[in-house]
Amino acid sequence: RPPTSQMEEVAILKGSDCRAKGAAPGFKVAVLGASGGIGQPLSLLMKMNPLVSVLHLYDVVNTPGVTADISHMNTGAVVRGFLGQSQLESALTGMDLVIIPAGIPRKPGMTRDDLFNINAGIVRTLCEGIAKCCPNAIVNVISNPVNSTVPIAAEVFKKAGTYDPKRLLGVTTLDVVRANTFVGEVLGLDPRDVNVPVVGGHAGVTILPLLSQVNPPCSFTSEEISYLTSRIQNGGTEVVEAKAGAGSATLSMAYAAAKFADACLRGLRGDAGIVECSYIACQVTLVTLAHFLTKLTLPKQWF
């Protein structure tokens, strides 16, 4: 059927730029690295989030295709694509929340630290853009090694004079998601009803599931504690090895990142009592660390 005027009213497609009339009020969100293994499903999930009114998809490759594809979903968010460094500033201007899954993933035999040299440079460039174009945005850093990319982002923002430690959040939700799943399996509970706080960092033994603070309250044998701690700490490696060179966790990560981003948006909206685990700047009593994965209450972070 040829396009009718009514259809034209609903969507005006110009290249990769789709403006849906009557888009719902909400927040402006950018995904940097939107064409990647995490970026694509994460962008899809953000397009489904009713709190998102504008969704900017930025990458150095393939954003026209990803954007055209996602823009056909009949949800409220207006989707725009941005390709390459020359369009980074346009992608970032006016954003409320910026999510960063840009960077290379691990292959079997690598540690997350082996990604540092390449990913640190990527995160630095993207954060320089954020400091310039949307200095008040909440920033969710997914790129590994999170234990180092978050401090790098902090240094970029400090240098630019825009640093607000409460707005810079390392995304470690996947550790909680995994912990909930594995604990649910051991206890025979629906994983949706389980909440395991995970603190520390996002690499190997720095991932510390607090199995004594699981909700609903429960107890474990020492064998269960040993099994669960090891499985949660090595969840990323389990996926890297199963993918056998084709990358690391993407789908569960997109789910986790979308869940965390939704909590951030609800926090921005002013909802009370949202508690999440995230890798943020803080001071720990025994050892002074610049950053630590901890539980935080989101609206209190910002207002």
Ligand code: NAD
């Ligand atoms: P991927 O290679 O599939 O995708 C990465 C994307 O980043 C690609 O589309 C690439 O073009 C893009 N990119 C590269 N340089 C860029 C730049 N300068 N600007 C914008 N985009 C750029 O990788 P992936 O599987 O999506 O993983 C991405 C990152 O997320 C990795 O570093 C991985 O280790 C990390 N990760 C973190 C967690 C976590 O829990 N925080 C979980 C899984 C993966």
Ligand code: LMR
């Ligand atoms: C994960 O935990 O799955 C990510 O950090 C990716 C990785 O390299 O393990």
